[in-house]
Amino acid sequence: xxxxxxxxxxxxxxxxxxxxxxxxxxxxxxxxxxxxxxxxxxxxxxxxxxxxxxxxxxxxxxxxxxxxxxxxxxxxxxxxxxxxxxxxxxxxxxxxxxxxxxxxxxxxxxxxxxxxxxxxxxxxxxxxxxxxxxxxxxxxxxxxxxxxxxxxxxxxxxxxxxxxxxxxxxxxxxxxxxxxxxxxxxxxxxxxxxxxxxxxxxxxxxxxxxxxxxxxxxxxxxxxxxxxxxxxxxxxxxxxxxxxxxxxxxxxxxxxxxxxxxxxxxxxxxxxxxxxxxxxxxxxxxxxxxxxxxxxxxxxxxxxxxxxxxxxxxxxxxxxxxxxxxxxxxxxxxxxxxxxxxxxxxxxxxxxxxxxxxxxxxxxxxxxxxxxxxxxxxxxxxxxxxxxxxxxxxxxxxxxxxxxxxxxxxxxxxxxxxxxxxxxxxxxxxxxxxxxxxxxxxxxxxxxxxxxxxxxxxxxxxxxxxxxxxxxxxxxxxxxxxxxxxxxxxxxxxxxxxxxxxx
Ligand SMILES: N[C@@H](Cc1ccccc1)C(=O)O
Numbered sequence: 001x002x003x004x005x006x007x008x009x010x011x012x013x014x015x016x017x018x019x020x021x022x023x024x025x026x027x028x029x030x031x032x033x034x035x036x037x038x039x040x041x042x043x044x045x046x047x048x049x050x051x052x053x054x055x056x057x058x059x060x061x062x063x064x065x066x067x068x069x070x071x072x073x074x075x076x077x078x079x080x081x082x083x084x085x086x087x088x089x090x091x092x093x094x095x096x097x098x099x100x101x102x103x104x105x106x107x108x109x110x111x112x113x114x115x116x117x118x119x120x121x122x123x124x125x126x127x128x129x130x131x132x133x134x135x136x137x138x139x140x141x142x143x144x145x146x147x148x149x150x151x152x153x154x155x156x157x158x159x160x161x162x163x164x165x166x167x168x169x170x171x172x173x174x175x176x177x178x179x180x181x182x183x184x185x186x187x188x189x190x191x192x193x194x195x196x197x198x199x200x201x202x203x204x205x206x207x208x209x210x211x212x213x214x215x216x217x218x219x220x221x222x223x224x225x226x227x228x229x230x231x232x233x234x235x236x237x238x239x240x241x242x243x244x245x246x247x248x249x250x251x252x253x254x255x256x257x258x259x260x261x262x263x264x265x266x267x268x269x270x271x272x273x274x275x276x277x278x279x280x281x282x283x284x285x286x287x288x289x290x291x292x293x294x295x296x297x298x299x300x301x302x303x304x305x306x307x308x309x310x311x312x313x314x315x316x317x318x319x320x321x322x323x324x325x326x327x328x329x330x331x332x333x334x335x336x337x338x339x340x341x342x343x344x345x346x347x348x349x350x351x352x353x354x355x356x357x358x359x360x361x362x363x364x365x366x367x368x369x370x371x372x373x374x375x376x377x378x379x380x381x382x383x384x385x386x387x388x389x390x391x392x393x394x395x396x397x398x399x400x401x402x403x404x405x406x407x408x409x410x411x412x413x414x415x416x417x418x419x420x421x422x423x424x425x426x427x428x429x430x431x432x433x434x435x436x437x438x439x440x441x442x443x444x445x446x447x448x449x450x451x452x453x454x455x456x457x458x459x460x461x462x463x464x465x466x467x468x469x470x471x472x473x474x475x476x477x478x479x480x481x482x483x484x485x486x487x488x489x490x491x492x493x494x495x496x497x498x499x500x501x502x503x
Contacts (some may be wrong), residue, residue, distance in 0.1 A: 001189055002197035004219050006031055006039040010180070011048060011194060016187050019052055019179035034228065040180050041225040048186035051178055058173045059148050059161065065169030069149045073142055074111035077101045079120045082130040091127035114167075145169060231497050238382065238486060240501035241474050242364045245384055248408050252401075254360040254386060259342040259351070261366065264295035266330035268337060270306050271344040272423040273452040275321040276329050280337070287368055289333040302348055303327060305456035314455045335368035338467050339385035340423075347389070348457045355389060357461045362386040364470060375482040376441070382470035384444070393462035395426060398446055402430060402466070411476055419445060423453045424465065432472075436479040443476065444468030 003011070009029035014020060026036035043049035061069065068074075081101035085092045103111050116123055118139070121130040144160035147153060148170060164170040182190070200207070201219040235243075246256065269281050280286075307327070313320035342363050345351045363385045371377040388401065399416060406414055411432050419427040424447020431440045446466035454463060471483050478499055485492040 001192065001194050003194055004039070004042075004199040004201065005196040006035050007043055008194050008196045010036055010039040010043060011182070011186060011190055014049060014180045014182045014186070016182035016184075019050075019181045022051075022178045022180060025180060037178065038225055038227075040178070042222050043180075043186070045222055045224060048183060048189055050181045050183055052181070053176055053178050056175050056177045058175060059153060060171050060173075061145070061148055062169055062171055065145055065164065066149070068142070068169065069145050073114070073136075073139065073145075074103055074107045075114040075118060075120060076136045076139060076142065077103055078111040078115050079130055079134065079136045082121060082128055083132075087121065087128050087130040088132040091124070091129050094123065094126050094128045097128050110167075141167075231493075234497070237478075237496060237499050237501055238470065238474060241477070242382060242470055244409075244501060245364050245470065245473070246362075248405065249362045249384075249386065252360070252404065254362040257339075257342045257346050257351070257361050257363040257385070258365075259339075259345055259363075261336060261368075262289055262333050263336050263341045264298060264330060265332045265334055266295070266298055266303065266306070267341040267344050268334060270310070270325075270330045271302075271348070271453065271457065272340060273309060273450060274422045275310065275323045276325055277323050278422065285370055286337040287335040287370060289335070293333055294328075294331045295333055298331065299348070299350055302350070302456065303330065306330075309452045309456045314452045318452075337369050338367050339363050339365050339383045340465070340467060343385060343387050343465055344457070347387070347454075347459055347463065354458070358388070358390040360386070360388050373484075375484065376472075376475075378471075378483055378487055381483075384468040384470055384473070385466070386468075387449075387463050387465035389459065389461060389463045391461045393448060393464045395428075395448070398428065398448065398464045398466075401464075402444075402446070406432070406473075409473060409477055411473075414443075415440065419447070421445065421447050423450055424448055425450050430466075430468070432476045434476065434479070434481070437481060441472055441475065442469075443472040 006029070009031060010025055013025045013028040022037055022040060023033050025040070026033045029036055031039070040049055040051050044051045078097065078101050082088070082092065082097050085097050085100055087097060098108055101111070112123060115121060118134070118136075119131060120134045120136060121128060140157050140160040141163055144156035144164055147156040148161075148164075161170065161172075165172055198217060199219045200216045203213060203218075207213040207216070250256075265281070268286070269278070270276070274281060307325050309318075309320065310325045311320045311322070312318055342365070343361070346361055347355070349355065364382060365385070366380050367383045368380045371379060373379070388397070390397075402414060402416075406412070413433050415431040416428045417431065419429040421427040427445070427447035429442055430444040430446065432443050433439070434441050444466055445468075447464070449459075449463045449465060454460070471486065474486065475481070475483070480486065480492075480495065482490075484490040485495055
């Protein structure tokens with residue numbers, strides 16, 4: 001029988017009585033461990049070899065563990081000092097015993113907690129007693145620590161090893177060890193004689209230029225062989241979900257909006273009938289730009305109408321805020337705190353000209369807020385902005401749109417709560433249930449734009465609008481609990497590598 005060289009070497013190095021570890025086989029066969037493993041799996045697929053796997057634990061002492069092997073455990077020092085001070089007969093002041101023990105800093109707490117846990121004695125109201133029958137000299141944890149140091153692992157007690165790991169004195173790592181055993185078929189094949197075939201498993205540039213490739217025999221592919229995991233670059237799950245959201249909205253008849261991340265407060269706040277002394281406008285909430293600090297162009301007639309809405313309100317019964325309004329403030333540049341700035345640009349006709357109802361627009365873009373970082377807040381997140389412009393819209397339309405949208409992501413338990421926004425009336429917050437924790441999580445905010453917003457923009461039909469969080473949608477879809485698993489320096493690479501977004 002002819003087989004590739006590596007397979008022949010592995011067959012010859014394997015044994016039919018004793019499983020041999022693949023690294024030993026590789027050495028005997030003069031192969032790299034990966035090449036030997038690959039050959040072993042190929043032979044296994046043909047029934048000539050059996051491959052077994054086991055997980056082997058490796059124990060190593062940490063620096064602190066090593067230190068105790070040479071000295072002693074802090075609780076042993078404490079016991080010795082306690083007995084020397086007579087605590088085995090009557091309680092002794094703790095300060096005195098600690099002083100005598102020579103323990104300092106964090107070692108004191110370590111000594112006290114383990115002393116009590118191991119029953120060396122009791123600590124009560126600042127006094128310490130020592131149990132005369134305790135045997136710190138034959139402490140199983142110390143014994144296990146020494147066993148690890150001397151490579152006599154089989155003598156160490158399993159509970160003691162666990163405890164040492166918990167105390168940070170030992171680190172445990174796992175390794176998958178593969179071993180091979182010749183099968184009867186393998187033995188028969190060897191008896192019948194196996195020869196190395198001149199097979200080639202890699203096509204090289206030299207073979208191509210020399211023309212040698214045409215004459216050689218190539219190794220067959222074994223698509224079932226265990227191969228090394230290669231984590232290649234891939235699209236981030238947030239980006240994948242953003243694309244899916246875009247597809248979904250396009251499917252629902254929406255067109256995409258685009259616009260600047262840094263924008264004038266005019267588009268971010270003033271068009272939205274947010275008074276200039278509104279708390280959300282302070283720089284605690286939105287990031288302001290120092291240079292340039294002002295937008296160059298704003299449509300003068302729109303600025304005038306927006307100013308008038310703020311000062312006097314809209315319509316015969318308009319009240320306005322009677323609060324100060326300055327164009328300087330409106331011209332200030334900020335990182336947008338929401339993408340409703342884009343909706344304002346589009347609705348005003350500035351972006352793509354005057355719009356006739358019905359119209360539907362959306363964006364899935366980043367927004368920036370000066371929030372405190374926690375499991376559900378970052379300084380930036382993706383907002384799914386959207387609006388529908390039509391005659392006679394009602395809350396039912398708003399709820400129906402969300403129900404239809406979220407259903408496509410498997411979320412069918414939406415809840416709506418009345419809310420307040422300066423720019424919409426009525427307004428609703430949207431909530432979903434976290435699949436793991438069962439907590440009710442806010443996923444978005446919405447409403448129907450007020451007359452004070454629409455009239456200066458020159459829109460004379462209804463517009464319902466929303467801002468939803470892409471990250472929260474992802475949380476509900478995949479059940480992770482900390483947004484920092486997905487973004488930034490603390491992200492969970494394993495989760496990012498393995499999560500698949502289904503389209
Ligand atoms: N801008 C709001 C979302 C929203 C947009 C449009 C209308 C109503 C609400 C937010 O960031 O929370």
